[in-house]
Amino acid sequence: QGGGGSASPTATTGSATSGAASGSAGNPNDLLAKIKQAGVIRVSTDPNYAPQSFQKPDGTFEGFDIDVANEVAKRLGVTVKFITPDFSAVQSGGWAARWDMSVGSMTITEPRKKVLDFTEPYYFTPAQMSASKKSGITTLDGLAGKKICVGEQTTYQFWLEGTLKLGDGSSTAPVPQGAKVTTLKTDQDCAQSLKSGRSDFEGWLSSSSTVDDAIKAGTPVVKVGTPVFYEPLGVAFDNKGAPPHSELLAAVKKIIQEMHADGTLTTLSKKWFNGADLTTKS
Amino acid sequence: MTGNDLQPAGSLPPHVGDVVLRAREIEKYFGHNHVLRGVNLDVRQREAVMIIGRSGSGKTTFLRCLNFLEEPTVGWVEIDGVRADANPLGARDRGHRERVRRLRLNAGMVFQEFNLFPHMTALGNCTEAPMRVRGLDRRRAEELADRFLAKVGLADKRNEYPSRLSGGQKQRVAIARALCMEPRVLLFDEPTSALDPELIGEVLQVMEELAHEGATMIVVTHEMHFAREAADRVIFMEEGIVCEEGPPEQVLNAPEDERTRRFLRRFLNVE
Amino acid sequence: MTGNDLQPAGSLPPHVGDVVLRAREIEKYFGHNHVLRGVNLDVRQREAVMIIGRSGSGKTTFLRCLNFLEEPTVGWVEIDGVRADANPLGARDRGHRERVRRLRLNAGMVFQEFNLFPHMTALGNCTEAPMRVRGLDRRRAEELADRFLAKVGLADKRNEYPSRLSGGQKQRVAIARALCMEPRVLLFDEPTSALDPELIGEVLQVMEELAHEGATMIVVTHEMHFAREAADRVIFMEEGIVCEEGPPEQVLNAPEDERTRRFLRRFLNVE
Amino acid sequence: MTSAEIPASGSGPIVERIAAARRTARRLWRLEFALVWLALVLGIVWVLAATGNVDLEFVQTWTPFILGGVGFTLLVCVSSIIGAVVLALLGALGRLSANPLINGLASFYVSLVRGTPLLVQIYFVYYGLPQVGIILDALPAGILALSFNYGAYMTEIFRAGIQAVPRGQQEAAEALGMPSRLVFRRVILPQAFRIVIPAIGNEFIAMIKDSSLVSIIGLQEILWRAGTAGRPILKTIPAFLIAALFYWVLTIIFSFFQERLERRLARSDVR
Amino acid sequence: MTSAEIPASGSGPIVERIAAARRTARRLWRLEFALVWLALVLGIVWVLAATGNVDLEFVQTWTPFILGGVGFTLLVCVSSIIGAVVLALLGALGRLSANPLINGLASFYVSLVRGTPLLVQIYFVYYGLPQVGIILDALPAGILALSFNYGAYMTEIFRAGIQAVPRGQQEAAEALGMPSRLVFRRVILPQAFRIVIPAIGNEFIAMIKDSSLVSIIGLQEILWRAGTAGRPILKTIPAFLIAALFYWVLTIIFSFFQERLERRLARSDVR
Numbered sequence A: 001q002g003g004g005g006s007a008s009p010t011a012t013t014g015s016a017t018s019g020a021a022s023g024s025a026g027n028p029n030d031l032l033a034k035i036k037q038a039g040v041i042r043v044s045t046d047p048n049y050a051p052q053s054f055q056k057p058d059g060t061f062e063g064f065d066i067d068v069a070n071e072v073a074k075r076l077g078v079t080v081k082f083i084t085p086d087f088s089a090v091q092s093g094g095w096a097a098r099w100d101m102s103v104g105s106m107t108i109t110e111p112r113k114k115v116l117d118f119t120e121p122y123y124f125t126p127a128q129m130s131a132s133k134k135s136g137i138t139t140l141d142g143l144a145g146k147k148i149c150v151g152e153q154t155t156y157q158f159w160l161e162g163t164l165k166l167g168d169g170s171s172t173a174p175v176p177q178g179a180k181v182t183t184l185k186t187d188q189d190c191a192q193s194l195k196s197g198r199s200d201f202e203g204w205l206s207s208s209s210t211v212d213d214a215i216k217a218g219t220p221v222v223k224v225g226t227p228v229f230y231e232p233l234g235v236a237f238d239n240k241g242a243p244p245h246s247e248l249l250a251a252v253k254k255i256i257q258e259m260h261a262d263g264t265l266t267t268l269s270k271k272w273f274n275g276a277d278l279t280t281k282s
Numbered sequence B, C: 001m002t003g004n005d006l007q008p009a010g011s012l013p014p015h016v017g018d019v020v021l022r023a024r025e026i027e028k029y030f031g032h033n034h035v036l037r038g039v040n041l042d043v044r045q046r047e048a049v050m051i052i053g054r055s056g057s058g059k060t061t062f063l064r065c066l067n068f069l070e071e072p073t074v075g076w077v078e079i080d081g082v083r084a085d086a087n088p089l090g091a092r093d094r095g096h097r098e099r100v101r102r103l104r105l106n107a108g109m110v111f112q113e114f115n116l117f118p119h120m121t122a123l124g125n126c127t128e129a130p131m132r133v134r135g136l137d138r139r140r141a142e143e144l145a146d147r148f149l150a151k152v153g154l155a156d157k158r159n160e161y162p163s164r165l166s167g168g169q170k171q172r173v174a175i176a177r178a179l180c181m182e183p184r185v186l187l188f189d190e191p192t193s194a195l196d197p198e199l200i201g202e203v204l205q206v207m208e209e210l211a212h213e214g215a216t217m218i219v220v221t222h223e224m225h226f227a228r229e230a231a232d233r234v235i236f237m238e239e240g241i242v243c244e245e246g247p248p249e250q251v252l253n254a255p256e257d258e259r260t261r262r263f264l265r266r267f268l269n270v271e
Numbered sequence D, E: 001m002t003s004a005e006i007p008a009s010g011s012g013p014i015v016e017r018i019a020a021a022r023r024t025a026r027r028l029w030r031l032e033f034a035l036v037w038l039a040l041v042l043g044i045v046w047v048l049a050a051t052g053n054v055d056l057e058f059v060q061t062w063t064p065f066i067l068g069g070v071g072f073t074l075l076v077c078v079s080s081i082i083g084a085v086v087l088a089l090l091g092a093l094g095r096l097s098a099n100p101l102i103n104g105l106a107s108f109y110v111s112l113v114r115g116t117p118l119l120v121q122i123y124f125v126y127y128g129l130p131q132v133g134i135i136l137d138a139l140p141a142g143i144l145a146l147s148f149n150y151g152a153y154m155t156e157i158f159r160a161g162i163q164a165v166p167r168g169q170q171e172a173a174e175a176l177g178m179p180s181r182l183v184f185r186r187v188i189l190p191q192a193f194r195i196v197i198p199a200i201g202n203e204f205i206a207m208i209k210d211s212s213l214v215s216i217i218g219l220q221e222i223l224w225r226a227g228t229a230g231r232p233i234l235k236t237i238p239a240f241l242i243a244a245l246f247y248w249v250l251t252i253i254f255s256f257f258q259e260r261l262e263r264r265l266a267r268s269d270v271r
């Protein structure tokens, strides 16, 4: 799985392994040492989000996040076991050591930083506004006073409600005047609603790749305007997890930096996001 | 009228009138079990007919066939000019169902287990069918009900629910309920066998009065003393046929049929 | 022995032995309803005592107090040397419960409604308690059960479930079940009143045999004929006390007490 | 307390003393029972507080918002239960019908709806029906799905209730000449309703919680609001606890009324 | 078919002719019934196909994946139902206990668990218990939560079942001197079990679908797999349809066995 692994230069892999080896020389109680001993790192993922994470009919996982996770594990010298808990449980911390790491396109936000430790962003998702064809709206301002659908508890909802605080301090576009929020269980349910022929709302805000896929699947929407913000997405760790994890955090932070530097992430991004490089905001 | 009248064995008591109920060649199978094997019966107005016989001889089944609570396999029944023929597959035949319903209007039934409607008072039990089936208005239905409740000695219990009545009282309400339809014939299936000995007296007394006042009735019973006193005619059944029939003195004291003799011997032994 | 023996009214039949059951000053309240007002009873070995009386006079309650299925309010019962005192609040008193349990081992009870265990065969019903309470092994328990099933004429029904037995057969299995505990005293509460007339004979015959073979028994009954034939002593109860007591000829034919006379008159009227 | 003291001590008639002792014991029992509950509730609160799940500020801020879902939950439940009862009545009639078309339709409905998850049904009504041109708002869609779902389960409850009305009731009504519609409406249905009330109450309690599934189509009932309140500030567990508390209180209140209703019906329901 | 022809036509004894006519009618009825089902199934498939929800390629690709959840669902359900039965037995004993401590505990358990949503309970067991040091894997956590939840509902079922065993059964066992444990184990429990089997079957069917809630803790059962397969490519409806079909088939298979078991028990259960 994940062609991304073969794209990475062997030399980089070697250096990461040596870095990790020096870590294990440190604290034998650190999560890093335990993972290495087990040879497996448990990574949480929510396979409801293509192309970041989804399942093949044989039950194996694939997607951008999956490739990133596999590459990180490879550079740590271990293999990955994917776990699929409810997203709300992942983001609230208190993992009870059931999994070690989240590579789940989690937006780095201020509240989450209180319970989770994040690496630097490994990529950025553009938040793309779209409007139903029926509404005839073609600009962001056209959505003023209209209803906009978002997935429950997503950064998109928080942005619309004006409570979004991105963890990297980056700014966001202004919300269309008087826009009303409609939430459904997931982003895809908004698309499903429009595709079913319902017209409970005019706008839909989701990641640009989700919007692209929905358009490809025949959902009657058009993109309006440029991305309203870029979500910084990082690898996360439970910050009050029982075994100390500072060495693991340091090791993964280093690996992410290396993956940015050696172009691995760019390659993977282009592979999964229709040739777009989302590793930087642009 | 279709049927030729049967000649009852023995002479008729003087007070009886015309034939009101005719049953001809009633046969009944339960599956392959031939329970009634051709029973004929004519009952005249003001006649009290008692049916006796051992357990399983078909007494209850015959009584239930008379008002089609059990559909006979063969034969027909005519009550007060309404005739219904056996129609063993007629459950979905509307015409048949309607005929049976009209026939039942003339045949009041009193069940062994009372079967009072528990969610209605004594009065409600008595007025329900008169109001909704005979179409009487409430005032007239209640007048009628009060009259018959008084007759069975329960004028003061008219507003009680069945759960607050004793067994004998329940059975008497059931009799009043049947009387309120003013049927031509009353059918009783062992009306006292669900009662304890103390309560039997109440019910038998009411029935004896009814008999003396000239109600037409057919009673399945195990109470030999009662049969002896109140019956105009006693019928002894065995294995789905009528073995012996006649005035009570004859059937009960000097039975001709060997099976009747054996039955009565066993029976009186026990008591 | 604690109690001083009562002097039974009338002379004792010659075949009876020592006193096996003593009940003293049994009183029972249901709430404020004073149902038993001080009943005394001594029963000797091989004696057959029949209790008669009108409905509600407390016969069933007294019988149930004898083996503490109903906890008496006052008084005590002693059966074969095991004595239990009334303990109306003793439901959670372990010592009392254990005494009552041991007392019950000597008192077999046959219920009006049979109360056979529906999930066990006739044999299972008869062996369950002997095996698990008396501690007999399966072989001996089955021997015993077969003997008593044969005695009540049901040897061939040993492997039937109760649902496939007639009422009379069920009642006889219930008798066999009680006999299998080889109790000193048998208690019967109207053992035939749930049966139809045909089945009564079966059960009465078994009981009469038991009486003639010298079983000690106390029977609540409405069957006057049976009482007359099988009783050594008849007790007439009214409103929670014993009004009259003596040999059957005396109590049933020449009662001294006015209430007994009234009761018997009413009763024989109905029959 | 040892029971031996009771009859001996105190003055006044024994029945008063026993009653007093019983009352004391009952009061003590209730007290102990209440203390157990209190201890358990306090225990839970203590554990929750100790693990930092009781955040008073959070409770203060968000309780009104979550409470706002109660009205919504009740609106959905009450409407749905009414719809379900109507569907269940029709369904039960269909399931008991002799007409293969009607019977087939009804049993298909029951099988399909009981056989598939409520979540799928809600999803289907909201997102699937628009494909055939039926576009419902979230509220009617949720109520429709819940009505259909519970209607299927309750069909079986009603069917059992109708079948539990003793056969004799129907026969008694038929013997009075009542046509079958009248028999059903006046005799069977009122009795069936009494029988099924407890089961319907259970369904309502279950529905109070199942109604949380309608949040999948964006209806803001209790649980959804709790999730919404808790998640952004990562307090899912405290938020869920508040929701659970509301549900619990709702069911306790409802159970209280249900028990009273049942007890009232039970009083007049004794046959 | 009109029934009047039947007895007239054909040869052989009437009982054979009636039986033959009944058989034909029954066969016809079954055929019509089956045709109704067939028509409904085809109708649904047709509508689904016409609205483009039957995507054969999708079905082919994803069915095995979704099917993979069946084993999981069954594993969870079977384990949970076993756990629930054990809890329910203890709960029912507690609810019937005279000890206020035990009774209080049991009734608190029932009230709390029936009063709060299953979803919250699952969430709590998985994410809440670790706060007090109890860390369970998803599978045992899911089974534990389901067991506790259904255990509470089934406690009430068992309690009702135990109370439905006629009081006479306990009295009969006690009269045989059986101590209370033995009475419960050998007499009450076996009969209670038979009574509650249908209700337990219903719970199992409900659980098959409720088990989908365990997906919140990452267990990949049928419905979760369907959502995962369908959502990313906006084929949620076809995916859910496949899941619904699996659930339906599962419940049909299960109902079939349940009915057979019930019918077998019913045969020997007649009292």
Ligand SMILES: Nc1ncnc2c1ncn2[C@@H]1O[C@H](COP(=O)(O)OP(=O)(O)OP(=O)(O)O)[C@@H](O)[C@H]1O
Binding pocket: B030, B033, B035, B053, B054, B055, B056, B057, B058, B059, B060, B061, B062, C196
């Ligand atoms: N619904 C039924 N289905 C099958 N067989 C039946 C049915 N009702 C009665 N029978 C059988 O028909 C026969 C006659 O029964 P019936 O009830 O008419 O007897 P009975 O003379 O009233 O007896 P009893 O004095 O015991 O009431 C019996 O052998 C009985 O087993």
Ligand SMILES: Nc1ncnc2c1ncn2[C@@H]1O[C@H](COP(=O)(O)OP(=O)(O)OP(=O)(O)O)[C@@H](O)[C@H]1O
Binding pocket: B196, C030, C033, C035, C053, C054, C055, C056, C057, C058, C059, C060, C061, C062
């Ligand atoms: N469990 C009970 N609770 C309250 N009162 C009861 C109870 N059992 C019996 N009684 C009352 O006690 C009185 C005596 O009842 P009991 O059953 O002993 O009478 P009985 O002599 O056996 O009558 P029968 O011949 O009708 O069986 C009656 O007034 C009855 O109402």
Ligand SMILES: [Mg+2]
Binding pocket: B059, B060, B061
């Ligand atoms: Mg009969």
Ligand SMILES: [Mg+2]
Binding pocket: C059, C060, C061
């Ligand atoms: Mg009695």
